[in-house]
Amino acid sequence: MSVSTLLTRAAHRSAAAAALAAACALTAPAAASAQPPRPAAVTCTQVSVPLADPAGDGAVVRGELCRPPQANDTVQVLLSGLTYDSRYWTQPPAPGQPSYTADAHARGFTTLTLDRLGTGRSSRPPADQVTFTTDVDSVHQTVTRLRTGLAGHTFTHIVLVGHSYGAGEALAESSLHDDVTAVVLSGFAHAAGPKGDAILPAMIPAAQDPVLAPTDPPDGYLTTRQGSRADLFYAPADAAPDTITRDELTKSTMTTGQRDSLSDPYAPDLAARQKAPVLIALGSADALVCGGPYLACSSPEEIRTFERYLFTGDNRLDAYVLPGAGHSINLHRNASAWHTRSADWIEDVTG
Structure with missing residues (x-):
């Protein structure tokens, strides 16, 4: 199959793929009671980044900067998919198992979990103002703050780690601004599954x-229909039933502005101009991305070969497959294997 054919097919599938990324990002209104206990040794600070245009006057993205004892010089900026907020990274995949952030802290990484505009503790602008462009700009402004100092800390290495739509934000920010060390894309590829x-x-x-109506969401804010998340985001054989139930009860929103720009993260030029190292991580049973006519997710080699048609630069490109996992890769029983692969790869590329 020719490169031009692959690019054309990827472009034709981009809207569906973008939609899947958005959906995956969509889970969690932030309630402190839903947060799992954190090891006492990890120090966390609530942070705010006031945004300049195009996000709108007075808009703020908020998050939590957490540093373990003897932290290394790398910060992971964690970006959730649509209908999720920052808790996607802090929720355990099953009782007694560590979350993504817990495993990252155990490896010495500082994490910054961000609530995207319209979710969690961040501002909720009018729906048509919350688009892929404003989301990417808010991430860039956050990276700039990290470079100059946020909550009294600066870092040698900034690594963007995104899931689904959040992975698209990470890719676009890095490609457009070339100001981060590396990018990890989970639940994201230039293909769509069944x-x-x-x-x-x-x-x-x-x-x-019924879950979100009490939060008085603005007009144009959307969420998943009750009971639909298990089928869209999970491989039930690899997921704890209580985790899926919690996902339904803590889901968040996306906006009509994001819906209307869902194909933007999949623009081929964003991959082509990427200079920083990239790791793509997918669950083998991710029916939103894998199992279609272009990408089976049968092996890291298959993913890397397919994506290299779009990542045409000389940047490092690696891939990982979590066996049996669905789209919300962090929330499956074997997620710790993915956490370990992410940490190992980030340590390798940051030296």
């Missing part, structure tokens, strides 16, 4: 959802 077209039909106004 359920990729099911994302948008599963969306309803958040004001009509």
